[in-house]
Amino acid sequence: MRLDPIELGSFWMPKQSSTIAQEIDTAWYIVYWLDVVMFVGLMVPLAYFMYRYKRRTAKDKVSDVTHSTTLEITWTIIPSIMVIGLFFVGLSGWMKAMVAPGNALEIRTTAEMYMWTFTYPNGNVSVNELVVPKGQPVKLIMSSKDVLHSFFVPEFRVKQDVVPGTYTTVWFEATENRDTILFCTEYCGVGHSDMMARVRVMEKADYDTWQETGLMPGEKPLPPAELGKKLYATRSCNTCHSLDGSRIQGPTFKGVFGRTEQIADGTSVKVDENYIRESLLEPNKKVVSGYPAVMPTYKGLLKETDIDALIAYLKTVQ
Ligand code: HEC
Ligand SMILES: [Cu+2]
Known part of the structure; x- marks a missing residue:
């Protein structure tokens, strides 16, 4: 941040x-x-x-004061x-x-x-x-x-x-x-x-x-996609998800909407509205293959309008 x-x-x-x-x-x-x-x-x-008071020669006296x-x-x-x-x-x-x-x-x-x-x-x-x-x-x-x-x-x-x-x-x-x-x-x-x-x-x-x-x-009040963009930064999605294709802790958001994702259990899933919603509320239900299950749940932390806004925003990140 x-x-x-x-x-x-x-x-x-x-x-x-x-x-x-x-x-x-x-x-x-x-x-x-x-x-x-x-x-x-x-x-x-x-x-x-x-x-x-450096002692310079052997003849220099040593003080007899003890204390x-x-x-x-x-x-x-x-x-x-x-x-x-x-x-x-x-x-x-x-x-x-x-x-x-x-x-x-x-x-x-x-x-x-x-x-x-x-x-x-x-x-x-x-x-x-x-x-x-x-x-x-x-x-x-x-x-x-x-x-x-x-x-x-x-x-x-x-x-x-x-x-x-x-x-x-x-x-x-x-x-x-x-x-x-x-x-x-x-x-x-x-x-x-x-x-x-x-x-x-x-x-x-x-x-x-x-x-x-x-x-x-x-x-x-902001239009949904703009609110989503703001939430991306303020809810710290940006510490784990990049916008430019680079890998941080989680998969990049570049082109995320509509992408087909390999899940760790061997299945695959197409990123749509419901999958994003589930990723936010129950992030460990489907863990993307090759990534650690470290995404925190946002249950109770995001309002319904926030979730809609994040979905609207992710659609725009191409
Ligand atoms: C602590 C790091 C972290 C934070 C913060 C985080 N995520 Fe994640 N996220 C991950 C990781 C790691 C994965 C991949 C593993 C998994 O699916 O749980 C992931 C997966 C996802 C996926 C599925 C992506 C895909 O390619 O299938 C979505 C969507 C997502 N996160 C959205 C968000 C949003 C929106 C926020 C902010 C509100 C957020 N994440 C915050 C780490 C994080
Ligand atoms: Cu700390």
């Missing part, structure tokens, strides 16, 4: 687009600059002493105070990041090789596109269908493992009316680097419209 690169907010960091981003960055910068000061403060004198209690107490107490200070800086941000506000909008999130599925409170589903209202806390209740994945939105400064067989949660409140990127940040297989999703942040009113009608801000 092709996405615009994330914008940088500073030399080190992407833009801050959530309510906790600022605090996380502040903690990070404190640690960072402390490290810089300590590193320089230790290494420069060290280098100087090595040069200045200095004052120095030892100083270099124990000062770093201890710094580390305790850092603990409280971190604790404050960590508590905020861990505990979602009670009024958070809950979105069920499922990760699987190699896509993200989001189910909204009213039953709407979006694939590889997380749609959230600006200025409202959002809590994701996440799990994985297969292996370990991890949810990471750099602009929001949130990151959380997504684990099979259990729920993990993460929350954020988006502050910018701008799209950004969600990455899988746990190596999960050959398609890992493609496992990204667009995060679309919009005004609450636009979000409500999208929930009701599926239309993004400024969008009009």
Whole structure:
């Protein structure tokens, strides 16, 4: 999936687009600059002493100082105070990041090789596109269908493992009316680097419209073939099916409609409306010979109009 690169907010960091981003960055910068000061403060004198007090001849005296209690107490107490200070800086941000506000909008999130599925409170589903209202806390209740994945939105400064067989949660409140990127940040297989999703942040009113009608801000209903073309990209068919005849994970869509396909059980089938429908709802019923049975089912994820639209679109891919 092709996405615009994330914008940088500073030399080190992407833009801050959530309510906790600022605090996380502040903690990070404190640690960072402390490290810089300590590193320089230790290494420069060290280098100087090595040069200045180098033992040059056998006659040079070796110091008889064995230790200095004052120095030892100083270099124990000062770093201890710094580390305790850092603990409280971190604790404050960590508590905020861990505990979602009670009024958070809950979105069920499922990760699987190699896509993200989001189910909204009213039953709407979006694939590889997380749609959230600006200025409202959002809590994701996440799990994985297969292996370990991890949810990471750099602009929001949130990151959380997504684990099979259990729920993990993460929350954020988006502050910018701008799209950004969600990455899988746990190596999960050959398609890992493609496992990204667009995060679309919009005004609450636009979000409500999208929930009701599926239309993004400024969008009009599309003719079926065009809607299908859009779904091909937004429902991540494009991660496995090419349009130009090349083989990715699945067979190319070039000339797919009307093509006769060899099925792994030895039979063959002509690609028509019903076969495409079945491929979407029960992909493993007829597996194309020579391909792995990795296509996920889209049952419950595509509306009837979406299925019609995809069929209309596939007819046009020649
Ligand atoms: C994770 C990879 C993956 C994704 C995502 C995926 N498919 Fe597939 N698809 C496959 C594979 C592999 C096959 C061949 C094996 C089989 O038949 O199950 C296949 C087969 C098909 C077939 C039968 C093709 C033929 O030549 O017989 C159709 C139609 C199809 N997919 C449509 C779609 C559509 C539409 C989408 C998006 C809504 C989609 N697929 C998403 C992997 C994928
Ligand atoms: Cu992953």
